[in-house]
Amino acid sequence: MQFFAKVTDISKQRSACAILAVNDKDQLTDSGNALDKASNGSLGKLLKRGDLGKAAGSTLLVSLLEGDAERVLFVRTGKAPVSQAEFRKLANASAKAVTSLKDATSYLTEVAVRDADIEWQAQQLALAAGLAGYKFTRFLSDAKPNPLAKFTLHVSDKKQQKAVQAGTDLGSAQALGSNIARELGNLPGNLCTPTYLANEAKALAKKHPKLTTTVLDNKKMEALGMGAFMSVAKGSDEPAAMIAMQYKGGKANDKPIVLVGKGITFDTGGISIKPGLQMDEMKFDMCGAASVFGVMNALVEMNAPVNVVGVVAAAENMPSGRASKPGDIVTSMSGKTIEILNTDAEGRLVLCDALTWAGKFKPSVVIDIATLTGACVIALGNHATGLYANQDQLANDLIAAGETAGDRAWRMPLWDEYQPMLNSNFADLQNIGGREAGSVTAACFLSRFAEEYTWAHLDIAGSAWISGAAKGATGRPVPLLLQYILKSK
Template sequence: MQFSAKVLDISKQRTACSIISADVKNSLSHSGKSLDKLTGGMIGKILKRGDLGTKPGSTQLIDLIEGPSDRVLVVRAGKSSLTQAEFRKMAMNSATAVKKFKDAVSYLCELDVDGADKSWQAQQIALAAGLATYRFTQCQTDAKPYPLTKFAVHALERKQLKPIQAGIEVGAAQAVGSNVARELGDMPGNFCTPNYLASEARALAKKHTKLSTSVLDEKKMKALGMGAFLSVSKGSDQPPALIAMNYKGGKASDKPVVLVGKGITFDSGGISIKPGQSMDEMKYDMGGAASVFGVMNALLELQPAINVVGLVAAAENMPSGGASKPGDIVTSMSGKTIEILNTDAEGRLVLCDALTYAGKFKPRAVIDIATLTGACVIALGHHASGLYANNEKLAKELIKAGETTGDRAWQMPLWDEYQPSLDSNFADMQNIGGREAGSVTAACFLSRFTKDYNWAHMDIAGSAWKSGAAKGATGRPVPLLVEYLLGK
């Protein structure tokens, strides 16, 4: 989508739809008043009918009015000063309402938002517009992309143009990255295999000089002793891959942030097979890997002066005569032995070897992202990603990034008292704890492989996709991660 920041006169600006706001008393914003005057007070008369909802973010489309705008979308603003959550809802609902038009102009930056500047407002508007126009069309013969291709953000004064443009660039890049993650997540498992992800990473590197890609195949992983990782792919005909995408935007001496994504392209549960209901959604078990691809694409859009490594631990978890069995013991790359009590707790097995491998990059910080546990969904629902960290500064920075973008995370405990539940009678550890605190004990398992660096774990099992009528990948936590990295 083509975004722009402009100082516009709404009474002269031609567009398929102008987006304006009205407060709780139906008082229009600056440009809204100008347009209302141009139409002989028609917008105000329509608002008096009471069809526009009272909650911030409610929308009403007004068609066939006089003036240069084909349509006007009025968005309820609520009080004179908005909360960030209210403004974010206005941006999202308005973008959803105009996505079927060829172009639109938003005048929402005329509003005041508590604790937020014009750059932040423009970022939310661009992010919302980019997210709203996503549609998975690869496997549908009659589906077409939404026609919205041009989106302008109005600035009241010329001095606002620079911060608004800066905000647009970040929001648009976050949307691009989120939609890359959504596209990969929504792809069926017979399309999106570990080999497909590897080929996508190689193709991305060919297009951008600041990105290089390397792939460890099964033979190389065996040579490195990645017995935990390889125990997951044993039952599948699809070979595994450990993909490393290296973005070099900073100085050669700058230590990178390493992102590690769980990439189980389909998770049947293996021998500990899952129930059939909703098993199709296990194509989303590579949501962490998809988010890493999304972040790398966003960075290539923005070209920040930082170094970031994106690791993707890609495998398929299937049952077969060669699959790992409950009770099997494997040796991880770290040398630690693991008793596999449940083959459906496979994500931590690929991640533990990937986290050990991450140490070779001498990272400033490592963040793994994984659709790891159903227990996290029970704990936090679908609103927040679970966050664990062995470094409080890192945890706070990630939480702050989530609050800025609305892609929120909640810090969970990583206490030593939980560790004994992973003790095994036959190996250094077992891959599951008891029924209680399943998300916590999974994080505790991973923490045993991250002693040498600052580390955070994001459990996105509840936030990576939606079920039901709105089934589809969300692209989270790409906005959060991009926001965090830009602050580095």
């Protein structure tokens, strides 16, 4: 999809659809009034019929017989100024309503939003349009992608052009990255293997000279002492991969932000095998890795002036005769020994070695992203990502980025009082801490391997995908991560 931000005269702007705001008193904005005048009052007559719902976010698509806009999409805004949450609702509803059209021009930039500027509005509209245009069609023999190919944001005058363009660029990049993450997450485990992810990373490096890719195979990881990672990987016939995508768009001496994604391309639970119900959704256990791919793709497409390394720890967790058993003890790359009490707590085993390896890039910040614990879903549901951090400033910055992008996170405790729950009689630590505070103890486990740098952990088990009739990957937390990376400088 192509995005544009331009000064438009609605009476002359050719478009398959003009998206117009209607407030709680059935009043149009300036552009809506101009189009109503140009169409001999037809918009006002249509609104008087009362077909547009009264609830904020209600939409009504109508055809026009006069003027350069073929259709109008009315969007109910409610009483002005609207809240940021209400505006996102308008953006999402309007975007979904025009995906069957070839193009659309949105005049929702004229809506007054509380505590938000025009750049933020443009970002939300572009993000919503980009996300709404995505459809997973790779294995559907008769399906076609959504036709929406062009989305234009109205700018009222040249003074707003720069701000609207900046918001459009960021929102469209967040949508691009999210959709790449969704596509990878939605792929089945028989196609999206660790080797597949490694090849995707190599292909990205071939396309973009500022990005280089390194892939460690099983032998190299064993030689580096990644015993925790290999304890998971050895149960599968599929070779594992530790992938690093290094993007150098910033100054040569700037330390990079390192993103570490959990890439379990299918998780059976290993010997501690999962119940069969909804086990198909364990293809989504690589959504942390998918989000890293999404961010890296967005950065290179934007030619962003930052240094970022995307690390992906990719493996399958399978219950073969080679698989780890409860009670096994392994040695991590850091030298710490780990007693494996549950082989379904495998994400932290691959991540702990990835976090140790991440230190070699001399990072300014390390953020790991993982569908780590069902306990996080119980704690926060599907709305918020669980956030843990070893420094308050990083936690605050990530939370603020999530609030701005509409990709929210909630900080969870990482207190010393939880650490003894990982004590083992036979090793330096065990890989689970019991039923209580399961997401917290998982984060405590990872914190043992991130003591040398500023670090945050995003548990996306609840936010990475949706179950049920609308089953599919969400692309989160790509918007949050890009907001943080591009706006925290």
